[in-house]
Amino acid sequence: MTRPVLLVVAAALFDPEGRILLAQRPEGKALAGLWEFPGGKLEPGETPEAALVRELHEELSLTVNETSLEPLTFASFTYPAFHLLMPLYGCRSWSGPVRPREGQAIAWVEKSRLRDYPAPPADLPLFDWLALRI
Numbered sequence: 001m002t003r004p005v006l007l008v009v010a011a012a013l014f015d016p017e018g019r020i021l022l023a024q025r026p027e028g029k030a031l032a033g034l035w036e037f038p039g040g041k042l043e044p045g046e047t048p049e050a051a052l053v054r055e056l057h058e059e060l061s062l063t064v065n066e067t068s069l070e071p072l073t074f075a076s077f078t079y080p081a082f083h084l085l086m087p088l089y090g091c092r093s094w095s096g097p098v099r100p101r102e103g104q105a106i107a108w109v110e111k112s113r114l115r116d117y118p119a120p121p122a123d124l125p126l127f128d129w130l131a132l133r134i
Contacts, residue, residue, distance in 0.1 A: 009048040026103045
């Protein structure tokens with residue numbers, strides 16, 4: 001069965017203690033209640049880095065410079081209706097406090113505790129990758 005490929009981009013934001021920010025998908029969205037990395041879909045003609053800068057501002061009020069984004073790894077996962085391809089970038093510097101703008105809860109999580117947070121299936125291998133390598 002052929003499924004459309006959905007390209008989304010995500011960020012592992014690291015605070016000075018090395019914890020990683022997770023955001024909980026709000027009610028009314030697909031996979032509501034699950035925890036994920038901030039990010040989202042690319043708009044037509046947008047690079048992954050530009051999309052991530054835009055999404056981090058829209059979702060969390062952060063100002064991020066593209067040069068602060070470090071490619072880490074990616075997820076490739078087949079859901080029933082589409083195939084998700086998701087590059088994951090690391091980011092350790094931004095301007096402004098984290099202020100969720102979409103009603104989502106956030107949590108700063110030790111890398112060893114990422115699996116304590118229920119997440120979409122595509123994110124779980126990324127949790128494991130971060131716990132072992134970062």
